[in-house]
Every structure is written in structure tokens, then in C-alpha cells.
Amino acid sequence: MGYEILQREVLREGIVRLRFSVPLISRRALAGQFVIVRADQGGERVPLTIAAYDRAAETVDLIVQAVGASTMSLAEKRVGQSVCDLVGPLGMPTCFAGVKRAVVVGGGVGCAIALPLAQGLREAGATVQSVIGFRSREQVILTEEFSALSERVFLTTDDGSAGEKGNVCRPLARLMKEGNIDAVFVAGPLPMMKYAAETTRPYGIKTVASMNPIMIxxxxxxxxxxxxxxxEMKFACVDGPDFDAHLIDFDEAISRLSAYRPFEQRARERHCNLLKKEED
Amino acid sequence: MEKGKQTANRHTMPVQDPHERQKNFREVALGYDGETAREEALRCLGCKGAPCTKGCPVAVDIPAFLAEAAHGNFEKAYKILREDNALPAVCGRVCPQEKQCEAQCTRGRVDAPVAIGNVERFLADLHAASGENPPSPPKNGRRVAVVGSGPAGLACAGELARRGYEVTVYEALHAAGGVLVYGIPAFRLPKEVVGREIEELEALGVRFVLNAVGGKSFTVEELRTDLGYEAVFLGTGAGLPRFMGIEGENAVGVFSANEYLTRINLMGAYEEGAATPVYRAKKVAVVGGGNVAMDAARCARRLGAEVTVVYRRSEEELPARREEVVHAREEGILFRFLANPVKIETESGHVSGLLCAEMELGEPDASGRRSPRERAGSRFVLAADAVIMALGTSPNPLLSRATEGLALGPRGEIVADGEGRTSLEGVFAGGDAVTGSATVIQAMGAGKRAAAAIDRYLQNKGPVA
Structure with a gap:
């Protein structure tokens, strides 16, 4: 029973790439779509964007950042272990039609969502410039993967410990000034996507954000x-997760994402305490 | 027969004490014992023409099973019941009997209708505890796919399996049962009861594939071609929850009843230490008057909230099953009739109240119910830190978007005739996906009729190529 983990790679502390054999998903998956994972019986249903898929090998890759109890349970799984449920591909694939020159913006572990977009754009014949931002050098992931797909990669860190100091908006603004861009695709934390949208708005460049709301x-x-x-009210799982970033009410989305924060903190503590007990 | 017993009063269903049960999720109705079931069955007058059967969407031979039950032949009674009803333990608990079989019962004109549902439930529970499942019928080698494992899909699958078909049921969630597991709370329908019904179908040879979303993980076309099913039944259910479109509806603390109930029922969020959270509110307003509204209200009550059901018409028009309204009241749930929300009041993104308008009833509308209209200058604020919208659903587009040539109605519902035939050859549909939100038994009736139509279709089509 369940879906076995074929490969596991630690990208950074607390960030792992897991590969699953799941033909029902790999054969139809497209960039921008997501799956829902339940690590164990009784576990939460967690939506995760498909980081990569291989139709021939019938595999799907997920990149998981251990931020809460459920993602911790998932990230702790080892090769040969299974998750009990994995369903997808869900959501609408990202639309690349008419895009010849694109900018892909990834923030933090959102780069795991941005990467398949860069790949999808390349497969659709577009050129890609990537802007990837992290808190500091310890969190930097997927730079080689982005380099392989992009004409140029702009790396930023909040503290300047790697690449350019600051957030993704500065290089993004420069790219906007350079011009000749058809569309911008952003994936990452909501505040970062909000500011990226504000950066592109004055230039009137189509900007698509991959939303990550709470789902069941x-x-x-x-x-x-x-x-x-x-x-208008849209359901991210049916009509999204991609929406026009210039039209999204980000402040409301940020507020909605916090609905269960006290519970999540307690669950996280409980999970960490359990781990400590196991280690003792 | 002990004719004298026919004069006995209707036997009330023993229930958990309201003060106790509003703190737990255990079943409210406790069920008849054998003697009570037998005596209640004895109340049946055995009328010619069986009006009760005409009131049943799956046409159970009610006088026949009651006659056997009255003689204490419970297993025999169960078999008669099971002939026409794939899920008797479920229906005995959730059918609106007072609008169906029991509404037609002649005894109702004398004193009170026979408690058909209560006897049905007793027979199904007794069978589950002691009876043996019938042997799996010989297979005819023909394969049918059922999409969705709710009442329509289960009824269709069960009926086809009994006719010898090899049936595979595809379910989007991680558990089979559809609305029976995500929607109806355990205190009304324990999950073990649903589990048993599904096991019984598995014993009949029905195969369940979980985590498979129609229109996403696979298409109807693929089921017909690559996977080689000769016919497909679509029982994909009601779909997307409706909201009112009023200000404040996206605030933290506003939920669709589907979300609230799914967290509790499917994800077990009410249990201590559950991985999935449910919002713990102090004052909950539930908007709507159907069974789903009652379920949400009673769940919120059990989680410790003070709960008010806000309904825009009067008590008479409440569409919920009578028993649920009575139980809700006993549990301390308040009702605010003739009130319609106009705005959700918020404080820093969280619900702080529900602004309502008082309504009065006008002329009957298309549904035959008197349509409410606002009374001028009657607005008031109901204090609330959570609002649950139980306003029904609109059709889910996932499957229809991915199914070319499938005719849809004006609201996006699948168009099917009385036997479940859709615009695509070999593709049938039934349940809420066709009719919009309805009852469990109506969906089962549609599934059962479609199974008969699929059987005829495949027999006419001739043997497997």
C-alpha cells in the first residue's frame, strides 16, 4: 500500500527532493500543476507543486520544505518508505501560449515551483531569464538547474551572503527596464509575489502568480x-493555482493563509518534542 | 400475526441524552432492540398497493420486509430489503423517511406512520453483526467503471456487481464513500457503518481505486479506450460550494459547510491530537436550512460553540430532515428564521459578526416555497466569530471540462435522462452531478436505475468482442 519513495536528496537543511513512482500522475502532469500528499494514516492533506515529472520513468518529484508538522513528517521519510496517499495532477497547467521571452521569479522554496515553469517555457520554445531569491546562502537551492534553463540567472539573498543583496524585485525591475519581455511568472511567499507584481505593474507586463492557499x-x-x-472569488484548485498577479488581492490571501497559525505552531512543537523523545 | 399489536403506538427511537451528546461525536440515535423492531413492524397494516414502496426512491418492498420482521425473521427481512437497497444501514439513518415512505404510510392517517427507517436500520445492523454476505455472483467478464464512490456510485456499483459485472470504482479522495464520509457526521452516520457497506461491496467483487480524480488523473475517454471499460457511470457528486457574494466572505472564520464538515468528518479534526485543524470558534452562525446546515451546526456545537442557524424563510420551509431539526434544538442550537445575511462584519481580517436583514414571506416561487423579501429598516448584527455557509453547491467542472461531447445543462450539470444516459454512448450519470444537491437515497435511486440501463445497454451491444 502507499506510494514508495524511490529517491531522496537533501537540497539544504530542511529541504528535500523526493521521487515517487506514480504513473497515474506522471503520465498527465504538466508544469504548474500540483498534487496532494498525505504522509501517513491520520495525516493532513498537503498540496505540493510538482517539481518535475518523467513520463518514461513514470516518476514525479516533489520538493518539500519542513516547515510544519505535516511537511516534517514528509521530509523525514527515507528511500523505500511510502506516503499513504498521493493524488493528482491537480489544478490547471500554466499557460505559456504566445510567450517568447519570459522572466521566471522564484522565492525561497518557491523556486521548486518556478523551476518546472522555466522548463515548461523552454519546452514551449521561449527564452527564460531567472531571478531567484533566498534569505541567505544557506537556503540557496536549484541554482544549477536554473542555469541550465536560463539565458541569465540573477541570484539574490536578503543578507547579501550570496549573489546580489536584497530581494528579487531589484533585478526584476532592471529586466523590466531592459524591456522585450512578454510575461513574468512568479512563485514564492505571498509578500514576495505581491511586491514582484507591484514591480511589473507599471510596465504592463503580464505577470502570473502561482498561489499556494490552504486546501483540503x-x-x-x-x-x-x-x-x-x-x-471575483476563484478557487485555486479548480481555476488556478495560477492567476493574474496584477488582479490578485494579496493582502486577503496573506490573511487567509494565517487562519490556523496557532494550531500549526502547537502541532509543530508537538512534532519536534516527539522527535526529541525518540532521540533520547 | 398478533393483530392486537397493530394498535401499539409508534416506538420512539432511543437517543443519547442531549446534554451528553452535545459534547461527543458518538451516534445520537441508539437503535431499536429486536423486540421493539418486531413490535414496530407489527404495526404495518399491509395495505394493498403498498403506498410506502411508491414513496421510496429505490422502491424497496417495504410491506414484505416488515412482514418478515414482524415474525422475527430478521435475516430474511434483511434480504428483501437488500434486494432493492444497496446501503440499508445508511438509508435507515439518513433518509428523510417523513417525506418518502413514511409520508405515504396509511398508518399515519390513523395514529403515526410505521417507523420504517428505524426497522430498516435495525435489520441492517443486526445483519452486519451476525449475518453472512452472499457469495460473490459469477462474473460475466464485462467491465464497467464507476467514477465517484458516493451514494450514486456505490448503488450503481452494487447493482452491477450483483448482475455479474466486474466493477471498478474510482474515488478522488483517500477514502471511499463520498458525502457519506466527508459530509455526514459520525453522530448521524458512524464511519464504521459506511465502512461495512463498502466491505460488503468488495465482497461482491467491486474494486476501489482511491486517489484517482476523474478529469485529472484520467479521462472518461481513457476509461473507454486504454482501460477497456465497456460502460462508464459518472457519480461525481455535487461539486463547488456556493457562497452568497456578500462583503467579508473571504475573511478568516468564514467557511463553506463542505470545508468545515470535511475537516471534521474526513480528516477527524475534532479528535484530540488530529493533524488537521478545525477552527475553534465561540459563536458560530450557520447560514442555510438544509441537512448540511444542521450537520455543520451540530458539529460546531460539539466543538463547544454557541450556534445560531440563520435561515431566510420560516421554520415551515426548512428543507432539513425533521429529526435533525428536533435533535439540533435539543442540543441547544438556536434558530433565527426569516433572516438573511447581507454582510460579514470583520476586524483585522477576522469575522466579528453577521449583519442580517429581517425577511417576510411573499408569493410562492418556482420551488413552490414562499419567497422571502427584506423588511425595510430591519437590519441587525448577530455576534459571531465564525460563519459557516451551507447554501448548496454548483456543479464541479473538473470532469466535464475534460470530457469532450458530454452535454451539460445551463448551470454546468451533466445532462442525463431518467435512466442515466448522457450524450455520450456508453456513458451514464446520476446523483448530485446531474440533479444538483439532493438526498442520499435520491442519488442511490439514480445509480440503481443507471445500473439497470447499463445492463440493458451491454446486453443489446452483445457479448465481449
């Missing part, structure tokens, strides 16, 4: 993932 079923049934886009 991921198939439209619960309505938990609703996002306000251009004043």
Missing part, C-alpha cells in the same frame, strides 16, 4: 482555497 480536497469541493482575483 484540492478538487473544488471545500472552497477553502478561494482567492479574490479582480474582485
Amino acid at each position: 480536497d484540492g478538487t473544488g469541493m471545500c472552497g477553502c482555497c478561494r482567492v479574490r482575483v479582480g474582485g
Whole structure:
């Protein structure tokens, strides 16, 4: 029973890449789509963007950052172990139609979402320039992968310990000034996507954000993932997760993402205490 | 027969004490014992023409099973029941009997209708505890796919399996049962009951594939071609929860009943130490008057909240099953009738109240119910830190978007005739995906009729190539 982990790679402390054999997902997956994972019986349903897929090998890669109890349980899994549920591909694939020159912006572990977009753009015949930002050098991931797909990669860190000091908005603004860009695709924390959208807005360049709201079923049934886009209510799992970043109500999305924060903190502490006990 | 017993009063269903049960998720109704079931069955007058059966969406031969039950032949009674109803333990618990079989019962005109649902439940539970499942029927080598494992899909799968078909049921979630597991709370329908019904189908040879989303993980076309199913039944359920479109609806603390109930029922969020959270509110307003609204209200009550159901029409128009309303009241749930939310009040992104308008009833609308209209200058604020919207659903587009040539109705629902035939040859549909939000038994009826139509279709098509 379950879905076995074929490969596991630690990208950084607390960030792992897991490879699953799951033909039902790999054969139809497209860039921008996500899966829902349940690590164990009784576990939470966690939405994760598909980081890579291989149709021939029938595999799907997920990149997991251990931030809460559920993602910790997932990130702790070893090769040969299984997750009990894995379902997808969910959501609409990212639309690359008409895009010839693109900028891909990734923030933190959102780079795991941005990477398949860069790949999808290349496969669709577009050129890619990548802007990837992290808190500091210890968190930097996927630089080689982005380099292989991009004409140029702009690396930023908040503290300047690697690449350019600051956030992704500065190199993004320079690229906007250079011009000749058809579309910008952003994936990362909500505040970062909000500011990226503000950076591109004056230039009127189409900007697409990959949203990451709280979800349960991921198939439209619960309505938990609703996002306000251009004043209209949209379900990220059915109509998204991509939306026009210039129309998204990011402040509302940020507020909605915090709905269960006290619970999440308690669950995280409980999980960490359990781990400590196991180690003792 | 002990004719004298026919004069006995209707036997009330023993229930958990309201003060106790509003703190737990254990089943409210405790069930008849054998003697009570037998005596209740004896109340049946055995009328000619069986009006009760006509009131049943799956046409159970009610007088026949009651007659056997009245003689204490419980297993025999169960078999008669099971002939027409794939999920008797479920239906005995969740059917709106007072609007169906029991509404037609002649005894109702004398004193009170026979408690058909209560006897049904007793028979199904007794069978589950002691009876043996019938042997799996011989297979005819023909394969049918069922998409969705809710009431429509389960009824269709069960009926086809009994006719010898090899049935595979595809379910999007990690557990089979559809609304029976994510929607209806354990205190009304214990999950073990659903589990047993599904095991019984597995014993009949039905195969379940979980984590498979129609229109995403696979298409209907693939089921017909690559996977070689000769017919497909779509029982994908109701779909996307509706909201009112009022200000404040995306605030933290506003939930669809689907979300609230799924967290509790499917994910077990009410249990101590559960991995999935559920919002712990002090004052909850539930908007709507159907069974789903009652379920959400009663769940919120069990999580310790003070709960008010806000309904825009009057008590008479409440669409919920009568028993649920009575139970909700006993559990201390308040009702605010003739009130319609106009705005959700918020404080820093969180719900702080529900602004409502008082309504009055006008002329009957298309549904035959008197349509409410706002009374001028009647607005008031109901204090609340959470609002649950139980307003029904609109069709889910996942499968229809991915199915070329599947005719849809004006609201996006799948178009199917009385036997479940869709615009695509060999593709049938039934349940909420076709009708919009309805009851468990109506969906089961649609699944069962479609199974009969699939059987005819495949027999006419001739043997396997």
C-alpha cells in the first residue's frame, strides 16, 4: 500500500527532493500543476507543486520544505518508505501560449515551483531569464538547474551572503527596464509575489502568480482555497493555482493563509518534542 | 400475526441524552432492540398497493420486509430489503423517511406512520453483526467503471456487481464513500457503518481505486479506450460550494459547510491530537436550512460553540430532515428564521459578526416555497466569530471540462435522462452531478436505475468482442 519513495536528496537543511513512482500522475502532469500528499494514516492533506515529472520513468518529484508538522513528517521519510496517499495532477497547467521571452521569479522554496515553469517555457520554445531569491546562502537551492534553463540567472539573498543583496524585485525591475519581455511568472511567499507584481505593474507586463492557499480536497469541493482575483472569488484548485498577479488581492490571501497559525505552531512543537523523545 | 399489536403506538427511537451528546461525536440515535423492531413492524397494516414502496426512491418492498420482521425473521427481512437497497444501514439513518415512505404510510392517517427507517436500520445492523454476505455472483467478464464512490456510485456499483459485472470504482479522495464520509457526521452516520457497506461491496467483487480524480488523473475517454471499460457511470457528486457574494466572505472564520464538515468528518479534526485543524470558534452562525446546515451546526456545537442557524424563510420551509431539526434544538442550537445575511462584519481580517436583514414571506416561487423579501429598516448584527455557509453547491467542472461531447445543462450539470444516459454512448450519470444537491437515497435511486440501463445497454451491444 502507499506510494514508495524511490529517491531522496537533501537540497539544504530542511529541504528535500523526493521521487515517487506514480504513473497515474506522471503520465498527465504538466508544469504548474500540483498534487496532494498525505504522509501517513491520520495525516493532513498537503498540496505540493510538482517539481518535475518523467513520463518514461513514470516518476514525479516533489520538493518539500519542513516547515510544519505535516511537511516534517514528509521530509523525514527515507528511500523505500511510502506516503499513504498521493493524488493528482491537480489544478490547471500554466499557460505559456504566445510567450517568447519570459522572466521566471522564484522565492525561497518557491523556486521548486518556478523551476518546472522555466522548463515548461523552454519546452514551449521561449527564452527564460531567472531571478531567484533566498534569505541567505544557506537556503540557496536549484541554482544549477536554473542555469541550465536560463539565458541569465540573477541570484539574490536578503543578507547579501550570496549573489546580489536584497530581494528579487531589484533585478526584476532592471529586466523590466531592459524591456522585450512578454510575461513574468512568479512563485514564492505571498509578500514576495505581491511586491514582484507591484514591480511589473507599471510596465504592463503580464505577470502570473502561482498561489499556494490552504486546501483540503484540492478538487473544488471545500472552497477553502478561494482567492479574490479582480474582485471575483476563484478557487485555486479548480481555476488556478495560477492567476493574474496584477488582479490578485494579496493582502486577503496573506490573511487567509494565517487562519490556523496557532494550531500549526502547537502541532509543530508537538512534532519536534516527539522527535526529541525518540532521540533520547 | 398478533393483530392486537397493530394498535401499539409508534416506538420512539432511543437517543443519547442531549446534554451528553452535545459534547461527543458518538451516534445520537441508539437503535431499536429486536423486540421493539418486531413490535414496530407489527404495526404495518399491509395495505394493498403498498403506498410506502411508491414513496421510496429505490422502491424497496417495504410491506414484505416488515412482514418478515414482524415474525422475527430478521435475516430474511434483511434480504428483501437488500434486494432493492444497496446501503440499508445508511438509508435507515439518513433518509428523510417523513417525506418518502413514511409520508405515504396509511398508518399515519390513523395514529403515526410505521417507523420504517428505524426497522430498516435495525435489520441492517443486526445483519452486519451476525449475518453472512452472499457469495460473490459469477462474473460475466464485462467491465464497467464507476467514477465517484458516493451514494450514486456505490448503488450503481452494487447493482452491477450483483448482475455479474466486474466493477471498478474510482474515488478522488483517500477514502471511499463520498458525502457519506466527508459530509455526514459520525453522530448521524458512524464511519464504521459506511465502512461495512463498502466491505460488503468488495465482497461482491467491486474494486476501489482511491486517489484517482476523474478529469485529472484520467479521462472518461481513457476509461473507454486504454482501460477497456465497456460502460462508464459518472457519480461525481455535487461539486463547488456556493457562497452568497456578500462583503467579508473571504475573511478568516468564514467557511463553506463542505470545508468545515470535511475537516471534521474526513480528516477527524475534532479528535484530540488530529493533524488537521478545525477552527475553534465561540459563536458560530450557520447560514442555510438544509441537512448540511444542521450537520455543520451540530458539529460546531460539539466543538463547544454557541450556534445560531440563520435561515431566510420560516421554520415551515426548512428543507432539513425533521429529526435533525428536533435533535439540533435539543442540543441547544438556536434558530433565527426569516433572516438573511447581507454582510460579514470583520476586524483585522477576522469575522466579528453577521449583519442580517429581517425577511417576510411573499408569493410562492418556482420551488413552490414562499419567497422571502427584506423588511425595510430591519437590519441587525448577530455576534459571531465564525460563519459557516451551507447554501448548496454548483456543479464541479473538473470532469466535464475534460470530457469532450458530454452535454451539460445551463448551470454546468451533466445532462442525463431518467435512466442515466448522457450524450455520450456508453456513458451514464446520476446523483448530485446531474440533479444538483439532493438526498442520499435520491442519488442511490439514480445509480440503481443507471445500473439497470447499463445492463440493458451491454446486453443489446452483445457479448465481449
